[in-house]
Amino acid sequence: MTAPLTPPPPPRDQSSHDPWQPPGDQGPQGDPGAPSAGYPVYAPQDASYGADGPGMKTELIEAVVATVVVALGGVLLGLLWWWLAPHVPLVGDVVDKSWVVYLKDSEGEQAVGVDGTFTLLAVGFGVLSALAAFLLRRRGGVPLVVALTVGGLLASLLAWRLGMWLGPTKDVLAHAKSVGKGVTFSAPLKLGAKGALLAWSVAALVVHLGLTALFGPRDPEPPYLQQGAVPTDGYGAPLS
16 A cells, blocks of 8 residues: 655745845844844934034035135234334445445344234234134134134235335335435334244134133934943843
8 A cells, every 4th residue: 555645834934034134134023124123213314413514515615715714804914914024124325426225223122022913913813814704604624724824824925015016115225315314213024033034823723722622512412322322232231
């Protein structure tokens, strides 16, 4: 006799027990995609998280405006330098029927005072421009920092040329002949230490970066940190 033929049992559905499927992809009912109790549920990130401000185009426009405004401040710096800088006294004389010009006080420090006045004024303007930029735009940004640096350099150059133009003439021999022999007159206004042209930019850069680091806005924390959730592994232990 032969045994009755019985159909083989239907294959079991292995979709919910796939050994290659991570536990977090199965729910308590074997439903793929349902979160597992051992894994944290992360809420979708807020649309505002990671926003980069008003946009690069707007930041560039603001940077250009800031550069122009700061550069125009060099007019006021030049006027103050011309007004406050000490005068270097010169004296003309005739030697062998030729005019010569020399310092009246060879040990005087007026020339150093001219450079020092320009440097102190430029530092003050740099601090004021950085403070104004921070108050108007607390978010800061690389374009604004570059604008302060470039604008400060342009302002210093403008102030330097304006002060020289407003000061006494550069033709000291003609000036000596016009005032007469032995008469004291002022030397042309000039900047001996050209490094003073960087004082505005350096001061603005340092002050603005300091204000941004101390009082600038902070980046928002990720949502899972804001909610206090701690990621766990498949066994419920917190991940280090």
